[in-house]
Amino acid sequence: MHPLATRTTTALLAALHDVRDPAWEAFDDRYRPILYGFARSWHLPEADAMDVAQESLTQFARDYREGKYQREKGRLSSWLISIARNRIVDTQRSMKRRGLLSNETAMIDVATEDHLTREWTLSRERAILDQAMALLRSNSRTSDATMQAWELVAVKGVPASEAARQTGLSVDEVYVAKNRVTKRLRTIVEDLTAAWDDEP
Missing domain, CATH: 1.10.10 (Arc Repressor Mutant, subunit A)
Incomplete structure (x- = not known):
């Protein structure tokens, strides 16, 4: 558990302007499990879900350093959902071409915003509970x-x-x-x- 785990998201984002700040690790610790769970909720295999989480965090870091995220234009979670959704769409399309995805599997590119938000929220709640359990055991x-x-x-x-x-x-x-x-x-x-x- 990262020592900055309970830092507010606003404070965490403010610290991300310094690429050497440990806040980057705390940001990763906070959002990687959410992104992974979000990808798994769309029936991606474990390895592909881990790749989606990694690629989404890499894209976030690149965009954030370039100043593309602007708080006044929307919530951080909406931006991360958008990044992850694009990675999941790419992965699902690739899996479908290779015959690894059945026609019955939910496709994220046809999901409503409400459905995306609901899946993100469930993944976030699981990540919070997991971190809370880790804190409970360690402290x-x-x-x-x-x-x-x-x-x-x-x-x-x-x-x-x-x-x-x-x-x-x-x-x-x-x-x-x-x-x-x-x-x-x-x-x-x-x-x-x-x-x-x-x-x-």
Whole structure:
């Protein structure tokens, strides 16, 4: 997790004017998973989705350095969606020519703006949750048994009695762990969302 992970998007963009600033790495850490998830939502294989994310970030960096992104003309997410959409269209067309894409597969070039935005939002929410989980694990003073109990009950849906047996905690301690860790995770998600929502 990059130390600038909770920096607001506006502050992150302002720091990108210096090509040596660590904000570039933080920008990549924030948007690569979203771009990857967005590409995967259009049924691209993992390797192609990774390529789309890389090419989209490269295009963004090039355009940003050339001053092509202007905040007053639209949101950053709209610009990134447009870049990624073009990369996905190219990839889907190439896959179709090679017979690697069925006719039933959703094609991004016929998607509505609402559909694109919805897929982007879902990908963004998954990325925020993943980063929140990473922060929770790395910054937590919670015992391993408590974290394991929470993961068993809250994430995997294991009954509290079974989680207690596996972790050596009492059933009551498992419920307390679930509530405390869930509350901390919710706070981290809210903080990340607030930082990421500060989008120009």
